[in-house]
Amino acid sequence: MSEAILALTAAQAVAAIRAGDLDPAELYETYRGRAEANELNAFTWVAERDHRGGFDTVAPLAGIPLGVKDLFCTEGVPSQSGSKILQGYLPPYTATVVQKLYDAGATLLGKTNQDEFAMGSSNENSAFGPVLNPWDTARVPGGSSGGSAAAVAGGLAPWALGTDTGGSIRQPAAFCGIVGLKPTYGSCSRYGMIAFASSLDQAGPLTRDVTDAALLLSHMVGQDANDSTSLAFPEEIVLPSRRELRGVRLGVPEELLSAEGGIDEGVRASFERALDLARELGASIEPCTLPSAPYALSAYYIIAPAEASANLARFDGVRYGLRVDGDGDLTTMYSRTRAAGFGPEVKRRIMLGTYVLSSGYYDAYYGTALRARTVIARDFERAFADFDFIVTPTAPGAAFELGAKSADPLAMYLNDFCTVPMSLAGIPAISIPSGLSDGLPVGLQLAGPAFSENRLLDAAHALEQAIAFDGSPAWKGVAA
Amino acid sequence: MLERETVDHVARLARLELNEAETEKMAGELSKILDHIDAVRQLDLEGVEPTSHVVDVVNALRADVPQQSLPREVALAAAPEPTESGFGVPSPGASAE
Numbered sequence: 026m027s028e029a030i031l032a033l034t035a036a037q038a039v040a041a042i043r044a045g046d047l048d049p050a051e052l053y054e055t056y057r058g059r060a061e062a063n064e065l066n067a068f069t070w071v072a073e074r075d076h077r078g079g080f081d082t083v084a085p086l087a088g089i090p091l092g093v094k095d096l097f098c099t100e101g102v103p104s105q106s107g108s109k110i111l112q113g114y115l116p117p118y119t120a121t122v123v124q125k126l127y128d129a130g131a132t133l134l135g136k137t138n139q140d141e142f143a144m145g146s147s148n149e150n151s152a153f154g155p156v157l158n159p160w161d162t163a164r165v166p167g168g169s170s171g172g173s174a175a176a177v178a179g180g181l182a183p184w185a186l187g188t189d190t191g192g193s194i195r196q197p198a199a200f201c202g203i204v205g206l207k208p209t210y211g212s213c214s215r216y217g218m219i220a221f222a223s224s225l226d227q228a229g230p231l232t233r234d235v236t237d238a239a240l241l242l243s244h245m246v247g248q249d250a251n252d253s254t255s256l257a258f259p260e261e262i263v264l265p266s267r268r269e270l271r272g273v274r275l276g277v278p279e280e281l282l283s284a285e286g287g288i289d290e291g292v293r294a295s296f297e298r299a300l301d302l303a304r305e306l307g308a309s310i311e312p313c314t315l316p317s318a319p320y321a322l323s324a325y326y327i328i329a330p331a332e333a334s335a336n337l338a339r340f341d342g343v344r345y346g347l348r349v350d351g352d353g354d355l356t357t358m359y360s361r362t363r364a365a366g367f368g369p370e371v372k373r374r375i376m377l378g379t380y381v382l383s384s385g386y387y388d389a390y391y392g393t394a395l396r397a398r399t400v401i402a403r404d405f406e407r408a409f410a411d412f413d414f415i416v417t418p419t420a421p422g423a424a425f426e427l428g429a430k431s432a433d434p435l436a437m438y439l440n441d442f443c444t445v446p447m448s449l450a451g452i453p454a455i456s457i458p459s460g461l462s463d464g465l466p467v468g469l470q471l472a473g474p475a476f477s478e479n480r481l482l483d484a485a486h487a488l489e490q491a492i493a494f495d496g497s498p499a500w501k502g503v504a505a
Numbered sequence: 506m507l508e509r510e511t512v513d514h515v516a517r518l519a520r521l522e523l524n525e526a527e528t529e530k531m532a533g534e535l536s537k538i539l540d541h542i543d544a545v546r547q548l549d550l551e552g553v554e555p556t557s558h559v560v561d562v563v564n565a566l567r568a569d570v571p572q573q574s575l576p577r578e579v580a581l582a583a584a585p586e587p588t589e590s591g592f593g594v595p596s597p598g599a600s601a602e
Contacts, residue, residue, distance in 0.1 A: 113583075114583055115582075115583065116583075117575055117579045117580065117582065117583075118575075210559050210560060211559075211560045211562075224557060224558050224559070250567050253562065253565035253566075254558065254560050254562060254565070256560060256562070317548060320544060320545050320547070320548050322541075323541060323542040323543070323544045323545035324542075324545050326538065326541070326542050327542055327545065334519060338520075341520065342585060343584070343585070343592050343594055344583065344584055344592055345583035345584065345585075346583070346585075347585075348585035348586070351595055353595050353596065354595055354596075355594055355595045355596065355597045356520065356597075357522075358594070358595050359520040360520050360521060360522040361522050363519075363520055363521050363522070364521060364522035364523070367521070372521060372523075372527070372531075373531065373534060373535070373538075375519050375521060376512070376515055376516065376519060376521070376531055376535060377535060377538060377539075379515050379518050379519040380511075380515045380535065380539075383514075383515060383518060389546070390542070392555060393545055393546055393548075393550060394542075394545055395555030395556055395557055396548075396550040396553040396554070396555050396556075397545050397548050397550065398555070398556040399553050399554055399555060399556040400548060400550065400553055402556060402559065434534055434537075434538060435537055435538060435541055438538075438541075449559075450559065451559030451560065475559075
């Protein structure tokens with residue numbers, strides 16, 4: 026029975042519960058048991074039981090379990106953003122998107138592991154230790170939403186929430202052979218998300234398929250009085266149905282496919298095969314140009330650390346989490362607490378951000394990066410005059426081995442080459458599996474204009490049907 | 506290559522205690538990252554306005570109506586040193602420079 030349950034997508038599970046063919050308690054216990062066994066270290070905390078003491082089968086999400094990235098505040102439930110500095114923190118309130126999903130009938134399954142404060146592309150920067158990729162447990166699941174991606178791919182959660190600042194939903198989705206969507210900036214409230222880079226952070230779904238991504242997203246969007254940068258989504262998110270791509274114009278940006286991006290042969294081959302399928306479905310595929318996009322990574326690694334250095338100033342041993350004694354001295358207490366509580370990557374980014382914002386360097390770095398952001402966003406606007414969507418590989422390679430890149434921060438950052446331009450422009454982008462390369466999943470990224478989620482999901486759905494990727498080896502435990 | 510003094514200065518600004526080995530390593534790593542991000546200066550940005558935020562919203566204000574805030578004991582529950590009146594800290598006087 027367990028395998029039959031695990032074979033269901035979230036949308037199928039909702040339908041089965043509605044039809045009376047599936048007991049929501051059995052569904053919950055199946056996933057809870059697997060999450061608790063936690064063989065991939067994908068969870069930092071697993072619920073002992075359903076949080077509302079029953080399953081709301083009438084609600085749209087029919088009580089089905091949800092994995093939630095650790096950085097979402099969940100009232101009374103540990104929320105540490107993967108950091109030692111928030112050890113023991115139990116938030117007094119729940120993040121808006123989580124609350125909205127509860128209201129829609131989702132049941133909290135557990136909190137998922139992540140890179141500390143969402144800084145990383147491998148999930149190796151977690152105070153809870155690395156997450157393993159269900160396709161090959163010697164490899165990373167990607168990051169920073171690595172726990173969410175591994176949990177969904179490995180059948181430890183039917184779906185999960187993640188956040189994406191420069192690729193943190195899309196890249197792990199690609200590495201784990203699942204779907205990950207970064208919505209338009211502002212479409213989902215950031216209230217209750219422990220902040221990394223506020224002008225970029227956005228919550229989004231990690232799911233088995235595109236339909237599930239649409240279903241989860243449809244209950245996440247909306248303006249929130251508690252987030253002044255949130256916007257009302259202009260239309261209802263509907264479930265995708267499209268099976269062809271007639272008349273759809275896909276642009277392949279030369280600059281992101283250039284040698285600089287370091288895209289390997291296996292990824293390139295998988296990408297080309299997916300484009301062939303898109304062509305067969307009726308899409309037109311032409312090269313396009315995003316001249317400033319190759320500079321996006323540089324701009325991103327100025328802007329994101331700058332914002333992070335300000336956001337993480339709040340972790341000072343005063344209001345929550347860890348405090349290390351400073352021999353009676355306030356500044357010493359701050360410095361020692363932060364030295365003991367933050368991991369190496371977080372320290373690196375705080376230092377980088379503090380440096381680029383410091384007197385004498387502010388305009389040369391931060392000011393320049395903000396102007397670069399303007400031209401990067403304009404490149405997309407121009408491209409979308411001629412194309413419906415931009416397509417790229419999601420990441421330059423498939424999942425790498427644990428430890429392979431941890432000694433070289435810059436090599437790790439290059440994973441984000443194809444995903445950061447969309448983050449800086451604030452536009453939606455989805456990663457879907459395009460196939461396997463040497464037995465490991467590879468992702469294809471589709472990006473569209475702001476608030477084009479419905480069209481984007483529809484196009485991704487058509488392509489998904491044609492690609493017909495089989496993710497079951499990961500949750501059946503028979504991959505690699 | 507960033508000078509040690511610069512790393513020490515930035516660490517002080519960031520309220521981050523770094524040991525000898527960390528400072529050494531940080532100088533090398535930050536230099537390498539800064540070399541890479543310097544590339545952004547190759548863009549022609551003459552006359553381009555900065556974008557600090559992509560959302561076209563200015564001063565999103567709610568109605569000025571008093572609302573219930575977190576009860577004091579709830580707000581203080583996670584503090585390492587809660588006191589009667591707020592968050593307890595060591596004396597700031599001791600660190601005046």
